[in-house]
Amino acid sequence: MNEYQEDFDTAVETLQLITQIITYTFPQDWKFAERFPDKFREFRKAAGRLTHSKDKRIKTCGRTLKELDRCLSDIDRGFTPARAQRGADAGNRVVETMEVAMHGV
Numbered sequence: 001m002n003e004y005q006e007d008f009d010t011a012v013e014t015l016q017l018i019t020q021i022i023t024y025t026f027p028q029d030w031k032f033a034e035r036f037p038d039k040f041r042e043f044r045k046a047a048g049r050l051t052h053s054k055d056k057r058i059k060t061c062g063r064t065l066k067e068l069d070r071c072l073s074d075i076d077r078g079f080t081p082a083r084a085q086r087g088a089d090a091g092n093r094v095v096e097t098m099e100v101a102m103h104g105v
Helices: 005-024 037-051 056-077 081-104
Strands: none
Touching: 005 037, 005 056, 005 081, 037 056, 056 081
């Protein structure tokens, strides 16, 4: 089993949780880390571990996950359409980089 598989699993679970929050709540009620502090703490740790990989694809994936985490933190401070757009753009990059990294593993 890959040494980063657990980190990828944590990231995927957190991304599914983010999707549920976005799908089933109003934008004004989007609070990610506030509602699920333990889940997002693990998400941050997993992203950090991925950024320290020697494999470029995995490192890039970790960096985009950290970027997404920063966007979600901005949204937690207050919803604005611009913050939501940055989060959506970061989410799209995460999906693309995770696909590349997971196929390379």
